[in-house]
Amino acid sequence: MLNSVNVQGRIVRDPELREIAGGKKVVSFTLAVDRGKDATDFIRCVAWDKTAETISTYTNKGDMIVCSGRLSVRPWKDK
Numbered sequence: 001m002l003n004s005v006n007v008q009g010r011i012v013r014d015p016e017l018r019e020i021a022g023g024k025k026v027v028s029f030t031l032a033v034d035r036g037k038d039a040t041d042f043i044r045c046v047a048w049d050k051t052a053e054t055i056s057t058y059t060n061k062g063d064m065i066v067c068s069g070r071l072s073v074r075p076w077k078d079k
Contacts, residue, residue, distance in 0.1 A: 003070045007043055009033035011063050017056035027052035029059075031067065045069075 009031035017027045026048055033041045045067050047055050059065060 004068070005071045006066060006068050007031055007033055007045075008064070008066045009043065011059055011061055011065065012042065014061050015056050015059055017052060025049055025052045027055050029055065031065070043067075 012030040012032050015027045015029040017025060019025050026046060028044070028046050031043045031045055033043055035041055055065075
């Protein structure tokens with residue numbers, strides 16, 4: 001099986017670049033993806049290293065971009 005996804009949407013807020021232990025760079029951002037009439041999905045995205053630097057430098061809130069990668073789903077429980 002192949003875990004591959006392509007998503008096109010607009011950046012909801014300016015990407016946040018940070019550096020983690022070992023000097024690796026990571027950027028987090030959210031894409032708003034239209035699904036048709038009155039339906040929008042908000043997809044959290046993460047990019048690493050050189051890709052993170054490029055996204056942080058050249059994109060801003062409202063820019064339309066296409067992301068390709070793999071999908072990860074993490075369960076979350078409320079109290």
